[in-house]
Amino acid sequence: MGSEKYTYSGSGVDVFRNDDFTDHIKNVIKVPDWVLKEPTGYATILNFTTPKIVLTADGIGSKLLLHIKYRSWSDAAQDLIAMNYNDIVCVGGKPRAFVDYLGVHQIDRQHYEFIEALVRKLDEYDMALVAGETAEIPSIYTENDWDAAGFCIGTLEKRIPIETIEYGDFIIGLPASGFHSNGWSLIRKIIESENISIEELSFDLLAGTKIYKEVTEVFELIKGIAHVTGGGILRALRRVLGDKGYEISITLKPYIEWILKYVEIPEAIKTFNMGYGMILVIAEKDVESVLKITNGEVIGKVSQNTNIVIQ
Template structure:
């Protein structure tokens, strides 16, 4: 039975490392006390926020991890920019922020202008669709330190203080709306590659998934960016808010329970997710190939739900209409409870219909 830990990734150690890193970061917050740019303390948040008077400036970082190795394996770079942009832009929107800029760093074993041109063209296109600019970046050729290429980015956004989403208004009975993801986004790829390598060998990326695509082409499904669609609900900077979105979770590392729980920590609530999307076929097939349990799949992959919004029941209909207008497939996937757990009705390969319970710590 394949697990994320077997593939080389230990989520618990990653979480502990994040706690250590943020504890050190918080020690610097006093450096701006009483000054412009004073930080908010946001343990477990998707982004960081700085006080700039009547608005917060937010900033966060991420990358596309080993998904890029697959792009390297088959020489396909045109959609990687969407993956990179989504990882940071859709973290910023979790507090209601409109993303303004995305900068990026490319650390590579060998500089290839053609490859970098394709990468940046994709990122430029993704940013244009979201009304985001790329103010600059950095390319480092470091053959003695790296094999392949690592692509990371930083997003900067702004949000009016009165529109800042801090999850403090989440209440029992509120609706949870899921935004569909037809691919892995950029998380859990160590397990994806581990399963496929064990099933098909080193050259797994050339194996057929179906009559049209190879496995590599399939798992490289570009990431849909939700930012602009969600801004239709919460409003761009200085624009009116149409929906009082109470909480947002971007389903990235940690899967569904590991990210959804962030919405509920402030109010000591939880969730029942009993109407999740049917996971994409590629995820179910990978579960089958690697004997990946449903519990493992939901804690490593998004399983078809890339973002979750919390709104009052009265706002559900309009929220779904606005998301549809923004080109995002969405549905009510559950509701807020007063129990500090995430309870999932599985739609995975192994135990469809089984109740999976994850405690919020």
């Protein structure tokens, strides 16, 4: 590799193009009055049942291509569940049921193995696979590639009051298990261009996304929750803090130190989780209680200024 480092847009993914499309969708839809306003956008709250229903949908993304190559079905299943589960938690929901969609060239043994892993993982987190769809579409999917999407339904346990966030509130980072399931077009490009053998890395590159079940135990103490996904830690903080600033300090984990060999820090912080898969905002008086249950770490405070220190 030369002096020029890799970028997410250089791998074919344009986050701003995605933002434009999301804005367009918001402009063309009409939200019915039985949908409660939820400013972070992590999940949708439906107000026509008691308790209220929370739902969301997400996929594994191009990380699935590596799961297919290495047949890491347990990690793939955890990725699919977590990308939905953690989003529902962000709005104060408790995930209950799961629906899957597989788009494949032709059903074969690997899909059986994936579904078996998915059911086992759902059981670990007190969820059930209640429905799904598998579509053989050889005209769309190549013989070796397929895609998986998940749809999660939960019940609203406690609305997260992000409007109560104040300057001086503490920001807690919950450690990630790795890159989770975002930024993989860039990671895969680096692996291919640099001829990297993932088996020789000092960490498990394909580790499944951490599922933050413990956060449901401290809903009453939390003012804001951000799942660090697309757009990295920068977008996650913005989604929960709005126009407020933050001052945080990040201690680099081994997998982040590795990616920084190939990606500049500004690119990394707007693409990857930087070691933290979920961000909590809480009042100072509740810090000790939340840390004890979540195994998180204080990484900063809500501030009128914005600054990120990399250690």
